Amino acid sequence: MEFIIARSQDISAIKIVKTSATLIGLALLLASCSSKPPKSLVTPLPPVSKQPLPGKSAQSHEPVRGVWLATVSRLDWPPVSSVTASSPAARISQQKKALTDKLDKLQSLGINTVFFQVKPDGTALWASKILPWSDTLTGKIGQDPGYDPLQFMLDEAHKRGMKVHAWFNPYRVSVNTKPSTVAELNNTLPLHPASVFVLHRDWIRTASDRFVLDPGIPEARDWITSIVAEVVSRYPVDGVQFDDYFYTEAPGSTLDDNLTFRRYGHGFASKADWRRHNTQLLIEQVSRTIKQLKPGVEFGVSPAGVWRNVSHDPAGSYTSGAAAYDEAYADTRLWVQQGLLDYIAPQLYWPFARKAARYDVLAQWWAEVVKPTHTRLYIGVALYKVGEPSKSEPDWMISGGVPELKKQLDMNESNPQIQGTILFRENYLNQPQTQEAVSYLKRRWGNAG
Template identity: 40%
Template sequence: MRDPQPTALMPNRRQLLTGAAVGAGLLLQAGTAAPMAQAAALRGRVYTISQRNTVTSPTCPRTEFRGLWVASVLNVDWPSKPGLPVATQQAELRAWLDLAVKRRLNAVLLQVRPAADRMWVSTLGEPWSAYLTGTQGQDPGYDPLAYAIAEAHRRALALHAWINPYRVSMSTSLSSLVASHPARRNPSWSFAYGGKRYYNPGIPAVRTYIGNVVADLVKRYDVDGIHFDDYFYPYPVSGAQIPDAAAWKKYRGSYTSLSSWRRHNVNLFIKEADAAIHRVRPRTVFGIAPFGIWRNSSSSSLGSATNGLESYSALYADSRYWVKQGWVDYIAPQLYWPQGYTPADYNVLIAWWARAVAGTGVRLFTGEAAYKVGSPTPAGWLDKNELRDHLTLGRAISGVNGQVYYNAASVRANQLNAFGILAARHYARPALPVPLPGLKGTRPYTPVITSARRESRGIRLRWDSSGSGEAIDSIAIWRWDSTGSVLPYIQSTATYLRAVVRRTTRSQSWLDTGVAAGISYWYMIQAISRTGIDSSRATAVFVRA
């Protein structure tokens, strides 16, 4: 398809362009004025593009969060079992990252603190995870989080460190923990409930400690995001009561409602975590994936038309309040039900969450249940098109900015070919990260194409980018065939987006092996910041393969 400039969007005057000398190495600051130039392209000349296309595409959006949850608890996804050699663990992790790239996802949410343990280097007392070596506290012989970050960034994937805040152990026994474990050294900090052990959210020292763990991780590692899941107060167990009476008596303050006090404890933790993360690294994203139902309309006029467990009253997680307060950069509710399922209809819930984030600046990514595909209950999961249709609907709703899939093994298993069908329909092209203006980033400097030359296997595109100003996370590369009779716009869709390349040095290159000899093409590049904000301009070159 040639020259993606709809006639209705063609300006009445010529586009503002500036010619950049190939190889001059000029790096353009945002806001620099661009002189007028001719409207027909000269081959090999590098143009700086300032005008933007405004057309949108429901099948190839320019920006979209596409995440993959990789769970480590109980070795669900990674490592596949404890005690594997370092090389095997690393190979398995690379395979999950490669799966994300293959499916044109752009973020991996890796569980690095499954149960008050860790998969990174720290001196705050929490032990190395037993899911790595089989023995809690045993050094795995490498730094898993550092390795994951490096390998993800090598593939232009964002890496979010997924943390379970309150779970201490998958069993109730304190003696099963290493002697130096903070929960064992402070036995009053945790309680047993439902066959597991949890930190008590009502104890201020617990809240401070977990907050310090999060802040320390962000200080030590250049993670793209910190991610909490849906576990706050534990899920209800029939006939069991949460044993927090002593904490309630000691720390209740002016609260007369136990439920309100519990919600306050979680709210305070979320507020403090948000502040700590952004104090240490202002550009690090903070997001939460709560249970999909906040409140039912039968409980609150603000609730959804559903009839299921409520995070507000069952987990004491007031997720709507976090959104309204702006304590999260994104919310990824786990909408793990099919369309038309009366107790919790996906269609009802996605629309409810879109209304919840409206006007807040908080981004909405839907949590998608890849693991339920093929399940007979509810029956909707027997439909191979269910996940595909979730995305079709989501892209039609203003305020829905992406998806996250649980879990990695299920995406790879691809039951009913459901993910394959989804990807063929919706992920034909890569997508750029969703802009997060709430992180107060600025536009990065514009990268400059220095050459585009034919090689034996394709066209080698070279460019320079600046290491000054707002840090450049990646370079977006578009290519489409053209006669060169029309000068291009900055692309507003991913229809012609060919690659997203992680910025590593000032001078880089990319080999395009998808060109046909004798055809003329436009190449265009833009810089993308860590917060998803693009350079105000692009550079483009017209070449013949």
Template identity: 40%
Template sequence: MVRMTRRRFTAVGAGAVTALGLFPGAGRAADAGTPTEFRGVWAATVANIDWPSRPGLGRDRQREELLALLDSAVKRRLNVVLLQIRPTADAFWPSRYEPWSEFLTGTQGKDPGWDPLDFAVREAHRRSLQLHGWFNPYRIANHTDPGRLVPSHPARKHPGWAVPYGGKLYYNPGLPDVRRFVQDAMLDAVFRYDLDGVHFDDYFYPYPVAGQEFDDAAAYRRYGGKFSDRGAWRRDNIDRLVRETGERIKRRKKHVRFGVSPFAVWRNKATDSRGSDTRAGVQTYDDLYADTRKWVREGWIDYIVPQVYWHIGNAAADYATLVPWWARTVRGTRVGLYIGEALYRQGDPSQPAPWQDPAELSRHLTLCRRHREVGGNVYFSARQVRDDPIGAMARVVGDHYPRRARPPR
């Protein structure tokens, strides 16, 4: 099966905020009759997918574009924006650890002349939106040449930390110094800004590339002696990242929620009887070394957003199979379950017939509401929420979001 993940890839006036009667305080207070539901949108900055529309725009234009995305979330009665602020070992704030992102100015390390994260937090909260900082832990660059990185980049100062693989450059998750560094780099934003959440996406060890091997043999020889095989060692490396990150967040800011949006198939049932009745070509446990089920069962995260990016009836990975599997997985835990939705597929002529029907996503929410464990949905991505080319998002709002909702805390 072809891998299905979100990475393949007119502003609404502020009056809309007033018109919807939104409550103050970034969703932290509301009248007693307001429902609680996670209604999120991913705003991607890598390769300028959603924002800014291209690198090198002036400060005022960048601000206008960001406000347009926030206002479109308000218009659609969403309440959480997951803003990608560390897409490739870089930063959308004046980081103490990593350079300014090239997706802001076109030149890595160049100061854009303003603080996008401070602005985003303040403007999101003004609109009663939660803002979760979305981080990619290990991706350094969408190329393999360290010489293209700014000279002060940590990957150039510590060349042994970096591994080229599949046309990209990654930090090696098997090195304890790397694990501590990426935590420090990400938590710099968490501790300095009023973020409501910390969000990891689906990249841990990279997606497998045929005929290539992720070269961590030296790190395995040095640190993997007590493990039965390299796969078990790799999973432990990612387990440590997730567990330690969650612990560090709670020590400093108990109210900040920690979530992950993994590829939706933990393991196929044919591989593991506890897995989902799917036939996916990628399994997070075996291929990305991310034991997402364990993180839920151990309570290391506050919420999980599996990317269930298939239509109802898909032969290899049926939406109607995966949602109840995830509902059973979180049952009896305190981990929130919100389903990731492939809004970007709606109306795409390369997609099968169900995605040409504007009602497909609305049917997804109808199915989700049959499972009490499902506490909401998240849409990829912000540009599609704003532009809504075939009206699928408007259909969701009309069918399922008749009024505002409080995000879970």
């Protein structure tokens, strides 16, 4: 989750029901890639976008006390050391134990929902027929890890009474564009499945010094939807979440979609409007596909905390931070208003005292946005800043960050529109600088004994 706050850290489903075979057949049709062989799983999905959304999911909704567990670059899991274990059996054992140890600790802290990153880039942490296995597991893209991490996570979390939301980064293909990365991606060509990088080279662009999919290409959006459909159809996930990666650019590394705009952008006043339309289409398509496959699976997005600043839009917040609408081309407020999301989890990674983007100002703004809707509001909190020295945000250092964290949790738990808190991210629960805050969380949420 890297759009504004964590960019510097380089973060950057289920026993098959009777109808699922039919549904998977509809959702995961084969189509030839534009460059002829090899073939790729792409989704000419049923025309779900023209049908009304079913009613909201019937899950019980106790307040969410959640945590993001990142797998990109092995930030939270699996352990880096496991990849060089003495044998596959040792690696599997180490990875499984690391995960169950984490779940035990999360359970003791009162965490009830894990947002598990199953698609960190163009690879998968489940047995996919569309994506190659993630190299985070074995060190090599496409190498079978010898077990199914998503199924293992689901089994172990559910055993502990915890929910799991499958967290997808929709468009990222790689975390860098190094020659070695290009070689690794090209080496997947003989695999089944191979990387989208070699199957659909014409979909690939460079942005923020990473390989990404071009969101303006309809077939690329269909492909992403097919990936979500595969997980929802096959695994007992409790939810699906997209992070803030839609259009992501850096000043020196922008996404060149001029040709795509010329091809698909007719009728739009600006490229920005067209880009927002593309993101809207993806959200609509994924939302309706999930509800057709399994209405009880929740769909949510965790966007950058600022929708728009009031200086750009009278409906915006009294902030001056980078805005999702203008920089990620994501009209997150509209998705709430249209009922496309079961929940929204804005990343409010600032303290009360940060004038450019005050925590309380943004939390209240989002509370007002969801108030007339059925969309639930969970707030993403910056655990990664707790205890860290900062000239612009010194509050995170005072008494181990506990007073600031307490203020944020007090607000979240006293506002009836805010129905949960999600901590970013899991491994910061294990760092020396956060231990006062972790003890506080255990007293507040968990079992101090």
